Amino acid sequence: MADIFPPLVTSQIDAKPKVDEKVDYSNLPCPVPYEELHREASMSLKADNFEGLRFDFGKGLNQKFSLTHSVMMGPTEVPSQSPDTTIKIPTAHYEFGANYFDPKLMLSGKVMTDGRLNARLKADFTDKLILKANAQLTGEPHMSHSVFNFDYMGKDYRAQLQLGNSALIGATYIQSVTPRLSLGGEVFWAGVPRKSGLGYAARYETDQMVASAQVASTGLVAMNYVQKISEKVSLATDFMYNYFSRDVVASVGYDYILRQSRVRGKIDFNGVTSALLEERLSMGLNFLLSAEVDHKKKDYKFGLGLLVG
């Protein structure tokens, strides 16, 4: 086999655009985590549109510890029998949160007035081994979920083991194959609806674009492409197809990052258009406007929010 290790190139340091450098296969970058494979696309296309009023107040007690108080008033959707109508029930709740951020330990807990707790934990055991845990606990029996992830970060690969509360076990692995291409796979086994699944993913990125694709044995095929037009503008498009239920969803979106504001919008081929505006009114005061219009189901959602601190 020919020797594939070329002499180390030093031209990576200067500012000229990279032109056909010899690839150093022993020095590949670490890939993104498997769950963040579609990170750039989900920033424009899966922005969190909300309905109603949202008011968040965050108070920092010191560098590491902060408390948050959130008030949300608005209709929440209830699943209905017919897919054409949506049933909404107006609700209002208050959520208290406490966060502790340390380089080695991150704890975040939020509790609502109805007793639901949303807890997250991230602990760095060593440089390379990280434990992440995420739990939603409620008072009702059998309605709580918790997931524990053990992440190991190698030189040019990442591996993750996932354990969930109702006998869910999963593992993912992603490896950098060239400086721009990374390939990964996942396997999971769920105890409650007894099924297991296998999936593959690929991600190709350059300075200007990111393209990623994912196929899973649950029938999901997802492909997306993000192009960075300039420092302020990026466009994204995605395509999701389920080959068992023959559902197809395609959407196109944009993300404008301006000096004082950020606008993200998307239009869907199911007839849904949505946009989210985040404007920085002054230091520590952010204003949010969200709109989502579903022409097919005739569901119109508009939201207003204010984030302080």
Next chain:
Amino acid sequence: MDSLKGKGKAGSKGASKLDLLKEWTNWSLKKAKVATHYGFIPLVIVIGMNSDPKPHLFQLLSPV
């Protein structure tokens, strides 16, 4: 017959040990869930109040 009886007894003992283990893990998971549900936020607050620089209790309770 004796060997069958012997096997029967050993089988039921083994099964009850496994059942006991399952019951014990279920019980401990239930208690852990209740403990996390009530104790997670107080735990975060205690860890935060003991970090440097130590904040005052007044800062925790006041709304400003």
